[in-house]
Amino acid sequence: MNSFTFSPVGVVRCANRYKYEAARQGVFTPGNQAEIELFPGHDYETALSDLDGFERIWVLFVFDRNTDWKPKVSPPITGGRKRYGVFATRSPHRPNPIGLSCVKLEKVDGLKLAVSGHDFLDGTPVLDLKPYIPAADAFPEAKAGWRDEADAAELKVEFTENALKKMAYVEKLCGLDLQNFCSVQLSHAPTSPERKRIEALADGRYGIGCRTWQVIYQVNDDGVQVTDVRSHYAAEELTPGAEDPYADKDHHREFRKEFGDGD
Template sequence: MQVSPIGTFFGDAVYKYEAPRQGRLFAGHPGRIELNAGQNFEMALRDLDGFERIWVIFQFHENVGWRPTTRPPVPPKGKDRVGTFASRSPYRPNPIGLSCVRLLKIDGLTLYVDEADLLNGTPVLDIKPYIPMADAFPDAKAGWVEEQEGDLWTVLADAPFDAQNRWIAERSDFDLESFARVQLSRGNFSKGVFDSTRRRLTVDESAHTGVLAYRTFRIHFTYDDTARVVCLQRVSSGYTAEELQEGTEDKYGDKQLHRDFITLPDFRR
């Protein structure tokens, strides 16, 4: 069997921990699919613009190997792992993914989408229209998913965080608020449900505070177990003063952004 990509997905999620587990739960994760030229895909796209959603079949291009079981981000009660075929784990015998995204518009060979859970550079294998009459079964049983611990949390943002986030967004392609909402809106902090390998998260349970790493920035927040509310408070640089000295290695090409950020009176770490 030979399978060739028909195009590539481009979006803001570069690292695995930046992509939401289920895209439709988190609007505000847009991207675009650029189809390959010279293969008559313009004709293949005909009549697709009348659909609100599309299925995107893609390759988990950054994964190697597979695992027979997996630990869900929010596991079922009394279980730590479930079988891979009973999960949406990206580590599968054949690294094929399926995502239902919102189609915003089509411009030539480019499809603009939202609610995407794909990484930047993901090879797209096929596109199919989502048809509610055939694809939606709202009364179908969902197995262990119905027994998951943890509900959606409300994520709010204080004024200092808003100001810092806007300043960073105007000078880079970083979207700290959208990332924080995706990573912090589901789970139970006190029970350690969050997968720290994906979220790069540290929590002080006694103080009900936490720090979430987003690339080279750090998002500081508080949380309320009872109300299930997370409040984004401020942003700090992940670099030390020594690391930000002129002439030091700039692996990610963003140190000047951080130097400017920490010199602003209201944005000091």
């Protein structure tokens, strides 16, 4: 069998930098904004002709942060409790690390495409673009195997006024959308000990880490209630002159000055 070599036609630019910040699927994060930059010198401007008439497009891309594949994987929505054949999932751990996302096309400007509702990471290589055609691509009544059961177990994620206020402050400080992060990460298996970024706290509360921040929440019969946000740095780590490997400690100092040290 022949082998094939493909070269990217462009790259994604967005705020999501780490794997855990990517949505399970772009459709779950309609507010996620990104820009796809196609490379110059290939007449891609002509290739983009007429695409702006489509509301949605398919983006084929590379899962470039993964170095191996697994025949069975545990999708995030299972909380590490169940494993499925990789070809029955959208996992990035594939023999050929190719991703496929249907995103909303907001604007075409030269070699740049503004899109929303994506699940990319910043720097993701793009292999191809195709128009989404509802008559050919949509099968809403189709069975979805194990996903039907998993979707039925989805939890509602709500936020207190205190949490929303602090999340808005963090987003203004550093562009990190913690509300979107929680909506994606906490809707399934929010207490699973298999998830490394989740920590059981006192009084039945939990914390989930996002970069150098921690979001506090509780789980009840109605779903998940996010109650607080706090810096994940210890006070001594924020003293003047302390090492700052992520170049974000000034943001945490401002946050603590505004809201205090938390509990």
